[in-house]
Amino acid sequence: MAMSLIIVGSLFMIINSFSVAGWSDWLSKTVVHGVSLAQILAKITNGSFGIMGLIAAFGIAWSYANQHKTDGVSAGIIYASVFFILTPSIMSGDKVPVEGFPYTYLGSRGLFVAIIFGLLSAWIFQWFITTIFKLKxxxxxxxxxxxxxxxxxxxxxxxxxxxxxxxxxxxxxxxxxxxxxxxxxxxxxxxxxxxxxxxxxxxxxxxxxxxxxxxxxxxxxxxxxxxxxxxx
Incomplete structure (x- = not known):
């Protein structure tokens, strides 16, 4: 699931950091509705690379549940919620959590957590469905x-x-x-x-x-x- 995001994110990251003299300056100085092209490209990159951990969290739980003949979408949604719970919130200056999550942990830094807890969450979901709630x-x-x-x-x-x-x-x-x-x-x-x-x-x-x-x-x-x- 994350491969398409990697391709899109890589493309716009290359465009934003293309090593041609004056290119980066031109992107920074060219403004559209108060936002520079460099900021737009960085936003697209963050919106793809920056949520790889979240997409992987859903995909891992979804795939595991499907392999065990249970509801993959429900397993994926449940672990996406768990992933947000495990992700540190953005802190204000006085160390008080504010609304929001950093791209840092939603992206590649969150992949390890996504893999480990994604498998664990999907296993627990599959076990409950097949063992506890096995009802006609x-x-x-x-x-x-x-x-x-x-x-x-x-x-x-x-x-x-x-x-x-x-x-x-x-x-x-x-x-x-x-x-x-x-x-x-x-x-x-x-x-x-x-x-x-x-x-x-x-x-x-x-x-x-x-x-x-x-x-x-x-x-x-x-x-x-x-x-x-x-x-x-």
Whole structure:
């Protein structure tokens, strides 16, 4: 994949650095809309050579996944994201990251990282697809609908029980305390209401959620066993 970029980048780099007397000066002095020809050629070179690492990252993961009969495009996109995560950000003068990535690491300097982590990322992707998420289409269809149903029903039931409990005076109204989303249930219920009744309400809601999920999980497990028996 990177070969076409190398050819294009090499061509414009040669044009920009052609060793003829006065050529470089002419490119620097010839301006189009406030930008010199030398800057335009350098931009084209950076836009080809400067992203070789990124293209290689996508290509390596894509090729590896395709060879193992998995989705090469998805593997390539995932590793392109990983490559950006691994690439150092441009730093301001006070060492604070600013928006942007340097061509230095997106290009040839990033090839080593692209090769090593590209193979590793593609292997992990291929392993998950073939080992963890090896589901039949019929089973996957039911799993998606199950998840949608659960995401709709469980919050509605929790909202109804909470409203009824507070409306009947069984649980105090929330006292306005801001509770971080990382606060575990039961503790957060106590802090939000200032009463152990808030914690008990959360316990009841959790039990109701389990009862809502349980029949579908059991049915899904039975269906998966049937599919596995058919496969054997």
């Amino acid at each position: 289409c019929q089973l996957l269809y039911h799993l998606l609908w199950l998840r949608v149903f659960q995401l709709m029903i469980a919050p509605m039931v929790n909202a109804i029980t909470t409203y009824c409990a507070m409306n009947l005076g069984l649980v105090p109204l929330c006292n306005g305390t801001v509770i971080p989303w990382t606060m575990p249930p039961i503790i957060s219920g106590f802090l939000a209401t200032g009463s152990i009744a808030g914690s008990m309400l959360q316990v009841i809601n959790i039990i109701l959620d389990i009862l809502i999920y349980l029949p579908f999980i059991v049915a899904l497990n039975k269906r998966q066993l049937i599919e596995e028996d058919k496969a054997e």
